[in-house]
Amino acid sequence: MRTVGDELRAHPFFAGLSEDCMQLIAGCGEHVVFRSGATIASEGSAANEFYVIERGRVALQLHTSATGALLIQTLDAGDILGWSWLFPPFRWSIEARAMQDVHAIRLDGKCLRGKCDTDPAMGYALMQRFSYIMSQRVEATRLQVLDVYGRANRS
Amino acid sequence: MKDPLLPHLVEMQSWQQESELVFTFQVAPPEEYGSFRAGQFNMLYLPGMGESAISISGDPADRNHLTHTVRAVGNVTRALHGLRPPARIGLRGPFGRGWPLAAAEGRELLLMAGGIGLAPLRPVLFQALAAPERYQRVTLLLGARSPEEILYSEQLLRWKSDAGLQFLATVDVASAAWRGDVGVITDLVQRAAINPQQTVAMVCGPEIMLRFCARRLRELGVASDAIHVSLERHMQCGTGFCGHCQLGPYFLCKDGPVFAYPAVEPYLMTQEF
Numbered sequence: 019m020r021t022v023g024d025e026l027r028a029h030p031f032f033a034g035l036s037e038d039c040m041q042l043i044a045g046c047g048e049h050v051v052f053r054s055g056a057t058i059a060s061e062g063s064a065a066n067e068f069y070v071i072e073r074g075r076v077a078l079q080l081h082t083s084a085t086g087a088l089l090i091q092t093l094d095a096g097d098i099l100g101w102s103w104l105f106p107p108f109r110w111s112i113e114a115r116a117m118q119d120v121h122a123i124r125l126d127g128k129c130l131r132g133k134c135d136t137d138p139a140m141g142y143a144l145m146q147r148f149s150y151i152m153s154q155r156v157e158a159t160r161l162q163v164l165d166v167y168g169r170a171n172r173s
Numbered sequence: 174m175k176d177p178l179l180p181h182l183v184e185m186q187s188w189q190q191e192s193e194l195v196f197t198f199q200v201a202p203p204e205e206y207g208s209f210r211a212g213q214f215n216m217l218y219l220p221g222m223g224e225s226a227i228s229i230s231g232d233p234a235d236r237n238h239l240t241h242t243v244r245a246v247g248n249v250t251r252a253l254h255g256l257r258p259p260a261r262i263g264l265r266g267p268f269g270r271g272w273p274l275a276a277a278e279g280r281e282l283l284l285m286a287g288g289i290g291l292a293p294l295r296p297v298l299f300q301a302l303a304a305p306e307r308y309q310r311v312t313l314l315l316g317a318r319s320p321e322e323i324l325y326s327e328q329l330l331r332w333k334s335d336a337g338l339q340f341l342a343t344v345d346v347a348s349a350a351w352r353g354d355v356g357v358i359t360d361l362v363q364r365a366a367i368n369p370q371q372t373v374a375m376v377c378g379p380e381i382m383l384r385f386c387a388r389r390l391r392e393l394g395v396a397s398d399a400i401h402v403s404l405e406r407h408m409q410c411g412t413g414f415c416g417h418c419q420l421g422p423y424f425l426c427k428d429g430p431v432f433a434y435p436a437v438e439p440y441l442m443t444q445e446f
Contacts, residue, residue, distance in 0.1 A: 079349060087349035091356045094364060117352060157385070158357040162345045166379035167288030167318040 022047040046129040052116040065102035074120030103127025180263030210271030211296035218263030225249035226408035228293035242292035268411040277373035287378025312339040316358030369394035377403040400434040
């Protein structure tokens with residue numbers, strides 16, 4: 019059976035990190051399973067972890083009084099879920115729910131924050147990787163907000 | 174057709190609502206029409222209203238029907254939305270350069286469509302899935318505003334289950350009842366099984382989507398000249414005389430609407446164009 023460390027070393031998100039870093043990160047990780055429909059994180063709750071999704075689909079959703087639950091984005095195998103653990107006040111800004119049975123690696127953000135504080139090189143390396151994900155999500159959000167398909171394109 | 178500026182009266186044969194504003198109808202082709210190539214368009218004319226350039230969305234092998242999928246957003250298209258068989262309309266065409274299907278033979282064919290941009294790509298699917306042995310793989314990545322606005326959904330699912338089409342769709346926003354992807358089309362590229370070095374990509378949708386898709390495809394290793402896009406401007410004469418659809422050195426109606434991406438990329442980044 020592959021260990022958490024094996025899984026993380028094979029994941030592109032962690033590519034390029036030193037073996038020392040990987041051992042530290044893997045030491046903060048564990049395999050978890052969420053059954054379909056389970057809430058992985060609630061908006062406003064303490065964010066002390068992030069997830070590497072191995073199998074299954076996760077819905078990121080917001081609740082409004084007008085629309086109820088609104089599905090903003092879905093994440094699938096290979097995606098990283100959660101960056102709120104990196105920034106004060108360390109609260110989830112969105113709800114994450116398992117749309118199918120979800121197998122993931124949960125990484126303890128509190129533990130990693132401590133390690134990043136004492137090892138700035140590792141902190142910078144992780145921050146670079148999360149910044150890339152955030153930049154991708156900002157770009158995607160721009161496209162969604164533009165409502166490009168609602169405009170009068172071809173035909 | 175002998176005189177490309179002279180509309181021929183054709184009769185509407187069928188009409189079907191696809192989503193709130195999008196509808197598909199078929200007309201009987203004029204006798205001298207011949208055939209069309211996937212990616213070409215017709216000019217549809219309503220007396221007293223005007224003309225509109227409409228992509229042909231049907232099967233190029235079907236010589237008995239010309240199919241158009243239209244979004245009702247302007248005077249002509251809104252009027253077309255109100256017509257029903259056996260209404261008669263004017264038609265000129267086909268115009269423009271189509272998709273370079275021959276360039277994809279022996280390779281992977283990747284189609285990326287956004288919204289009603291699927292309409293000009295559907296003829297490619299008809300052709301490619303009728304001769305799948307010519308391609309290593311045929312993939313359609315589709316972005317839509319909402320699940321309700323995914324065009325031809327039943328047909329796409331049939332092609333996926335019966336014809337070997339690799340089909341992934343994503344929407345901008347959905348209710349919690351939706352079980353599919355939510356996000357942007359560029360994310361689908363990473364989820365699809367494709368071999369970038371073997372891929373010929375054909376992309377159609379809003380211009381900003383074309384730019385983002387081209388960028389993501391290049392990042393993954395698809396060759397720039399293997400990325401083809403279909404552009405849209407205000408087409409009027411259809412023959413390159415009037416200049417309404419000029420983009421840099423090109424007249425879209427005659428030199429396009431399909432271009433290799435490197436040829437048009439500089440003009441897509443220029444605000445004045």
